[in-house]
Every structure is written in C-alpha cells, then in structure tokens.
Amino acid sequence: MRNSERYSSDFIEKCFITWYSMKERPADYNAIAKVMPSDESGRRPTRTTVQKWYIEYGWGQRADSLDSKALAIVENSLITKKAALLQKQAEDAFLLAGKSHAFLMSGTFDSSAAAVNAYFRATEEVRNVVGLSDLLKRLGQMSDEDIQEEIKRRLLRASEAGQIIDADEELVDGDTDQETS
Secondary structure (H helix, E strand, O other): OOOOOOOOHHHHHHHHHHHHOOOOOOOOHHHHHHHOOOOOOOOOOOHHHHHHHHHHOOHHHHHHHHHHHHHHHHHHHHHHHHHHHHHHHHHHHHHHHHHHHHHHHHOOOOOHHHHHHHHHHHHHHHHHHHHHHHHHHHHHHOOHHHHHHHHHHHHHHHHHOOEEOOOOOOOEEOOOOOOOO
8 A cells, every 4th residue: 555545534533532642742743743553554644644634633723622621521520529528518517416406405414515516516517518519519500601790790799788808808898997886
C-alpha cells in the first residue's frame, strides 16, 4: 500500500484519541506525529498529515470542549459530595438534638445546662446545614446565568434590608454604629 492513500476516519479518530489522552498534549506537530499509532497497513501519519488533521478536524477546539465537559462533571461531582456530607451532618445533628431533648425530658439529668446547650447547638446546626445542603443542590442544577441572577437578587434584598456585605466580613447590619440599650 502506498503512503499517499487516505487514512480511514476510524484511524483519524484513533489518532485524535491518542493525542487527547496524553497527560501533556504536545502542541508541536512533529511531536504529535511521533506519538501517533500505525494504521492497519503499518503506516504512521507524517507531520504534514497531523497538521492537516489538527486544523481540518479542529482538534484543539474539540480538546478544549472535552476539557470543559470534564471540568463540569468534576464540579457537579464535588457539589453532590459536599451536599451529601452536609446532609449527613444534618442527620447527625438531628439525632443529637433528639437525644438531648430526650435527656432533658427524662428529668434524671445531672447537668441540665449541658443538655440544654447540646440541644440548642444541635437544632441550630440542623437549621444551618439543611439550608446550606439545599442551596448547594440547587446551585449544582443551575446554569452560570441562573447563579449570577440569584447572587444579584440576594445582594439587592440585602441592600434593601440595610445590610452591608463585606468580602472579608460576615453579613453586617446597616446600623451597627448605634448603641443598643
């Protein structure tokens, strides 16, 4: 078989996959040609052929698109794992609150202050974690545009309530300069 015969589309796809699957994808066409496999006839594409395929089949853009999809999958996986962790923390806090409540109601406790403290801390944790877990699940299902709209909506609501959001501080009430009696 002569070297000038065309390569099959399956082989060209195999070459793309070979290049894309490399830990560090070379950008130099000579380097790319060196890592290409041989076809059924034992031929390996030349630098010129690889350059033609890279441009004609948009290998660079296709690789960027695949990288973006891979990152989105990783991000969604991280959000799901975080939401599951927060859900577990909420369940644990709920159980602790139940045990603390039962202890308080039994009337046989040695340290009621410790039981009361544990109960209120646990119920506060349940409120915080459940709210954050639900928010993370919703954010994981939103598009970037939806997330930006949600941020704008919350900033507007905070502004209308007289709250100041500082990047280095937590939510601050707008009238913190006034003394309270």
